[in-house]
Amino acid sequence: MEIYLRSLRPVQLRLIAAIGRLGRLRLAADACNMTVPAASRMLTEIEGKLSVSLFERDAKGMKPTALGRVLGHHALKVVQDIDQLAQDFVSHHEGTAGLVRIGAVTGAALAAVIPAILQLKRHAPRLKVSLDVSSSSRLMWGLERGEYDFAICRLERGVNALAFDVSPARDEAVLLMVHGGHELRHRDHLLLAELADYPFTMQEQGAPIRHAIEMAFRNEGADMPMNLIETASVVAIMALIRDSNVIAAVTQEVADLLLKPPFSADLVLLKTRNPIAIEPYHVLRPRDRSLSAGAEQMLELIKHLLDQPSVGKSGKSLRS
Numbered sequence: 001m002e003i004y005l006r007s008l009r010p011v012q013l014r015l016i017a018a019i020g021r022l023g024r025l026r027l028a029a030d031a032c033n034m035t036v037p038a039a040s041r042m043l044t045e046i047e048g049k050l051s052v053s054l055f056e057r058d059a060k061g062m063k064p065t066a067l068g069r070v071l072g073h074h075a076l077k078v079v080q081d082i083d084q085l086a087q088d089f090v091s092h093h094e095g096t097a098g099l100v101r102i103g104a105v106t107g108a109a110l111a112a113v114i115p116a117i118l119q120l121k122r123h124a125p126r127l128k129v130s131l132d133v134s135s136s137s138r139l140m141w142g143l144e145r146g147e148y149d150f151a152i153c154r155l156e157r158g159v160n161a162l163a164f165d166v167s168p169a170r171d172e173a174v175l176l177m178v179h180g181g182h183e184l185r186h187r188d189h190l191l192l193a194e195l196a197d198y199p200f201t202m203q204e205q206g207a208p209i210r211h212a213i214e215m216a217f218r219n220e221g222a223d224m225p226m227n228l229i230e231t232a233s234v235v236a237i238m239a240l241i242r243d244s245n246v247i248a249a250v251t252q253e254v255a256d257l258l259l260k261p262p263f264s265a266d267l268v269l270l271k272t273r274n275p276i277a278i279e280p281y282h283v284l285r286p287r288d289r290s291l292s293a294g295a296e297q298m299l300e301l302i303k304h305l306l307d308q309p310s311v312g313k314s315g316k317s318l319r320s
Contacts, residue, residue, distance in 0.1 A: 019043070092293060095293030136154040150295070154208055174213060176249060179245075220274065247270065283299070
């Protein structure tokens with residue numbers, strides 16, 4: 001008996017569960033896409049092999065016996081698990097379920113990753129997304145160790161670029177932001193030497209934005225500010241600007257987030273004489289790993305959004 005029970009096929013378990021749930025053989029047969037004679041023969045075969053009656057028949061229908069309730073209870077759980085298996089398999093195959101792990105620098109997260117997540121989740125709400133917004137060095141470290149399916153960041157020096165599929169993403173500009181009442185807010189064509197005595201907040205030594213600022217000061221023959229607060233946190237930057245005359249080095253995407261509705265913060269961008277260019281970031285996908293359907297969809301959507309021109313406050317395209 002135990003050997004036979006272990007060998008019951010899903011279609012047999014589905015029939016037992018349906019009879020127990022519906023109480024009539026005809027309804028159970030319809031639910032299992034079977035004819036009534038086929039369902040009757042299958043039930044007779046199961047009861048014959050077990051040498052027990054699983055259901056009591058009367059004019060009102062079929063009621064499970066004590067043993068029928070035991071088998072029906074477990075049959076229903078197995079059938080539900082099989083149905084869930086099928087649903088999960090199809091969802092993963094179609095990219096509407098599963099987990100997508102993304103790493104991105106702040107500019108890329110604001111410009112494309114978050115819009116892509118919101119867009120894809122509208123038709124795939126069961127798709128789980130993990131987004132880590134961090135520095136390129138941290139993201140490259142995590143990408144090499146399998147923490148992300150893909151990342152949008154800058155290639156670090158010394159990294160084997162051949163290990164990745166590298167897709168160009170966007171150029172960026174570094175902007176200098178202050179609170180709305182700052183004494184420099186109305187000045188035009190500012191030279192960086194005129195800013196050197198003000199406190200600054202920017203990323204740590206070696207970070208791309210920090211390097212771009214250092215090169216800009218050097219190119220203008222000016223000394224770097226000595227009064228520095230190092231942070232990459234947008235929240236910390238906002239608090240520093242709000243409470244002091246700190247000048248914050250930010251990307252265009254961060255500036256757009258803070259200056260445009262719905263936030264429309266009382267902040268302004270300083271008008272420097274020379275633009276401050278920053279090394280572009282890329283979409284990096286490890287060559288030795290396959291992506292799930294959901295990750296593939298997310299990656300293609302992010303690439304599409306990154307390919308659209310980015311527009312700053314001036315209304316001009318920032319793509320080169």
